[in-house]
Amino acid sequence: MSEDDSSTHTELQERRSHEKPRSWLERISSALSGEPSSREDLVELLRDAQSDGLIAADTLRMMEGAIAVSDLTVGDVMIPRSQMVSLPADARFLDLMKQVVESGHSRFPVHGEDKDQILGVLLAKDLLRGVVADHGAASVHELLRPAVLIPESKRLNVLLREFRQSRNHMAIVIDEHGGVAGLVTIEDVLEQIVGEIDDEHDEAEDPTALIAAQADGQFVVDALTPIADFNERFGADFDDDEYDTIGGLVTAAIGHLPESGEELTLGRFVFRVAGADARRVHAFHVGVLGDV
Helix, strand or coil: CCHHHHHHHHHHHHHHHHCCCCCHHHHHHHHHCCCCCCHHHHHHHHHHHHHCCCCCHHHHHHHHHHHHHHHCEHHHHCEEHHHCCCEECCCCHHHHHHHHHHHCCCEEEEECCCCCCEEEEEEHHHHHHHHHCCCCCCCHHHHCECCCEEECCCEHHHHHHHHHHHCCCEEEEECCCCCEEEEEEHHHHHHHHHCCCCCCCCCCCCHHHHEEECCCCCEEEECCCEHHHHHHHHCCCCCCCCCCEHHHHHHHHHCCCCCCCCEEEECCEEEEEEEECCCCEEEEEEEECCCC
């Protein structure tokens, strides 16, 4: 090493020895400025900041959610088809109003003869205006807004950006065969960031809301339905000593966390998984043998 190189090396060492350790904010700013860094490093910095009392635990959870949302797809958070509240285009306005009031939602997919034939999206406020107006719409078709169709594979961060740009709050999710797989709302995406968003219609205390009869004679049963409530509704006698919910009972009987479409027969009941993600089962289609 030459004398000049040695002198330069010594100066660099002295400069570094006098530099103050970078604060967590400086390190985050550096990570966001384009310097080489990993997402895991960024999350670790945020956790250090929370441990030091610089940000609240709720803030940390939201920031972690915002970072993790890019790893999720629409298929991870969508409301499955079996739980969608969709409206038939040929229904009378009065019947539509009843369904809107009973569901408590503000936006509804409207379908033709087949539920895969999505004609558009109906807003509750548009329906109300159509009903009360002196020269209102002659049919629901005149009130429909265009439906946004997206694949299950779309990333949530991309969808959130599209929601913001278009000012649209609902999209219909299409499967690989072109059929309706479910729907997703901007609330579903935001809940991945900020956590569960409860509104006046989220009343888990009502056990009857966990079991919904279908036109084909089957039932959609929320996986969180207490076994005691299921037994009372169907006259069943499932044991609730070891498991509290139907989801726990069926998952244990299957022997693994089931995927959508898996079936199991327990006694006189056929359980088919209607919705599930990587963490838990959400709902079942339940058929009662002898009744279907």
